[in-house]
Amino acid sequence: MCVMLLAHQIRLDPNNVERTYFARAAGTARFAYNWALAEWGRQYAASKTDPASTPPNEAALRRQLNSIKREQFPWMLDVTKCAPQLAIMQLGRAFENFLARRARYPAFRRKGIDDRFAISNDQFEVDGRRIRIPKLGWVRMRETLRFTGHIVSASFSRKADHWYVSIAVDCLDPPLPPAENQGVVGVDLGITHLATLSTGETVDGPKALRRLLGSVRRLSRALARKVKGSRNRAKAKLRLARLHERIAQIRRDGLHQLTTNLTRRFPTIGIEDLNVSGMLRNRRLARTIADMGFGELRRQLQYKAERRGGQIVVVDRWYPSSKTCSGCAHVLAMLDLHQRRWTCPGCGVSHDRDVNAAINLKNIAASSAVTACGGDGAGLARKCKAKPAPEKQESNSKVDYD
Numbered sequence: 001m002c003v004m005l006l007a008h009q010i011r012l013d014p015n016n017v018e019r020t021y022f023a024r025a026a027g028t029a030r031f032a033y034n035w036a037l038a039e040w041g042r043q044y045a046a047s048k049t050d051p052a053s054t055p056p057n058e059a060a061l062r063r064q065l066n067s068i069k070r071e072q073f074p075w076m077l078d079v080t081k082c083a084p085q086l087a088i089m090q091l092g093r094a095f096e097n098f099l100a101r102r103a104r105y106p107a108f109r110r111k112g113i114d115d116r117f118a119i120s121n122d123q124f125e126v127d128g129r130r131i132r133i134p135k136l137g138w139v140r141m142r143e144t145l146r147f148t149g150h151i152v153s154a155s156f157s158r159k160a161d162h163w164y165v166s167i168a169v170d171c172l173d174p175p176l177p178p179a180e181n182q183g184v185v186g187v188d189l190g191i192t193h194l195a196t197l198s199t200g201e202t203v204d205g206p207k208a209l210r211r212l213l214g215s216v217r218r219l220s221r222a223l224a225r226k227v228k229g230s231r232n233r234a235k236a237k238l239r240l241a242r243l244h245e246r247i248a249q250i251r252r253d254g255l256h257q258l259t260t261n262l263t264r265r266f267p268t269i270g271i272e273d274l275n276v277s278g279m280l281r282n283r284r285l286a287r288t289i290a291d292m293g294f295g296e297l298r299r300q301l302q303y304k305a306e307r308r309g310g311q312i313v314v315v316d317r318w319y320p321s322s323k324t325c326s327g328c329a330h331v332l333a334m335l336d337l338h339q340r341r342w343t344c345p346g347c348g349v350s351h352d353r354d355v356n357a358a359i360n361l362k363n364i365a366a367s368s369a370v371t372a373c374g375g376d377g378a379g380l381a382r383k384c385k386a387k388p389a390p391e392k393q394e395s396n397s398k399v400d401y402d
């Protein structure tokens with residue numbers, strides 16, 4: 001049995017009445033969030049000067065809003081009560097993340113940018129290709145829910161004027177068939193190819209992207225010519241937003257195809273750790289990875305591998321995978337950014353840069369897979385970190401983030 005929290009995002013097909021409801025619910029959620037954020041700041045300041053008053057917390061703020069909303073904000077009652085309540089709970093989590101130094105101080109939500117609201121699982125119902133929303137009724141979805149299990153929550157959001165619902169499910173699906181027995185693979189993420197495998201295969205990103213990126217330039221120029229505040233400008237803006245949305249979807253799809261392909265074939269996968277701050281400097285990364293974030297790639301690999309009983313070995317990011325010879329472990333002092341091939345001075349073997357890096361990742365994954373990750377099925381947050389190879393030279397510590 002696979003037990004993990006998975007979310008399925010589904011496009012909705014709302015009619016005009018439903019669209020209006022969504023906009024109002026999102027407006028209510030935004031208002032409640034911003035009200036609570038302002039209140040939080042005020043109460044915090046008060047608690048500093050007056051020791052008798054308590055510092056703010058989200059549960060108290062929810063009770064406070066509940067006690068005044070009938071009087072002061074009666075329009076809040078037109079939509080699901082979850083909209084304001086869950087928004088304040090989200091603010092509570094935002095403050096938790098801020099206090100744990102995982103995030104910045106929460107910002108006010110803005111109309112048109114943060115159009116979203118959430119509903120708790122006891123307040124909605126999913127039936128085939130429709131979802132029932134309090135004070136509204138059934139709304140059509142474009143797909144059925146992909147996962148079975150205990151439904152946790154639903155979040156509604158607007159992107160490029162399309163509405164989506166993301167349904168979180170504590171997945172109880174039977175595990176997927178185990179990966180084919182193709183052994184260990186190392187995956188090097190790159191700019192010439194989306195990914196290079198230690199088998200020598202290369203995986204390219206979606207082909208449709210280049211043409212669409214051309215349209216982005218065309219539409220951006222069209223938008224720039226429109227008069228500020230005009231109806232035509234709004235239309236051009238939406239057209240551009242829709243295009244960006246489409247590009248993001250194609251990229252996401254490419255990433256999903258890559259991670260599904262890998263986890264379906266290989267029980268053990270070695271990848272390099274590409275941290276967020278490092279990524280900004282890393283021109284070697286394909287746009288797909290750069291845009292989606294390495295974290296997303298890793299997240300997908302990890303949950304997909306877990307569903308098949310496989311494992312991901314994340315190799316330390318200081319390990320010089322590109323300039324270490326996969327044959328004799330000789331480490332080059334330096335390897336130029338654009339040098340696609342190099343010949344090892346130690347053993348004389350000619351290397352393709354990316355394939356060699358992938359083979360190094362594979363070797364580390366193969367040697368550390370069992371010891372680093374054990375055989376027990378750990379949770380989603382499991383970190384499998386391989387130790388850097390012993391050959392690593394400290395003098396050579398200038399990172400290979402080319």
Ligand SMILES: [Zn+2]
Pocket residue numbers: 325326327328329330344345346347348349
């Ligand atoms: Zn060599």
